[in-house]
Amino acid sequence: xxxxxxxxxxxxxxxxxxxxxxxxxxxxxxxxxxxxxxxxxxxxxxxxxxxxxxxxxxxxxxxxxxxxxxxxxxxxxxxxxxxxxxxxxxxxxxxxxxxxxxxxxxxxxxxxxxxxxxxxxxxxxxxxxxxxxxxxxxxxxxxxxxxxxxxx
Numbered sequence: 001x002x003x004x005x006x007x008x009x010x011x012x013x014x015x016x017x018x019x020x021x022x023x024x025x026x027x028x029x030x031x032x033x034x035x036x037x038x039x040x041x042x043x044x045x046x047x048x049x050x051x052x053x054x055x056x057x058x059x060x061x062x063x064x065x066x067x068x069x070x071x072x073x074x075x076x077x078x079x080x081x082x083x084x085x086x087x088x089x090x091x092x093x094x095x096x097x098x099x100x101x102x103x104x105x106x107x108x109x110x111x112x113x114x115x116x117x118x119x120x121x122x123x124x125x126x127x128x129x130x131x132x133x134x135x136x137x138x139x140x141x142x143x144x145x146x147x148x149x150x151x152x
Contacts, residue, residue, distance in 0.1 A: 011038065063098065
């Protein structure tokens with residue numbers, strides 16, 4: 001398995017992974033219009049505070065996550081690594097790909113000087129919660145959100 005920065009050419013596979021679960025199926029569109037994803041990818045890719053990572057087995061994209069480094073005043077001006085949108089292709093689950101990607105994100109956060117790494121997971125994703133707990137993450141906070149455009 002290889003981990004590398006995502007490219008625009010990876011977008012069809014990434015969108016397919018985002019849509020391939022009960023929550024994503026209602027949020028993502030596989031109608032062939034990648035324009036909104038291309039716009040978002042360009043913003044993420046252009047900002048050095050963000051990395052969109054892909055996991056490859058051969059030429060096949062089998063995993064993805066986004067790491068964002070967030071500055072803040074709290075914790076004496078600490079940087080935080082924020083992990084988002086962790087996905088592993090359905091046929092590739094259970095082979096350590098998710099753990100390898102999250103491990104990379106933790107180490108990259110450390111390399112960039114972050115004091116902590118954080119993530120959120122939907123309450124309905126009980127398997128994901130157990131996965132993150134096995135990796136050492138603790139559910140120390142209750143996350144909240146407010147949808148602004150009908151998306152959740």
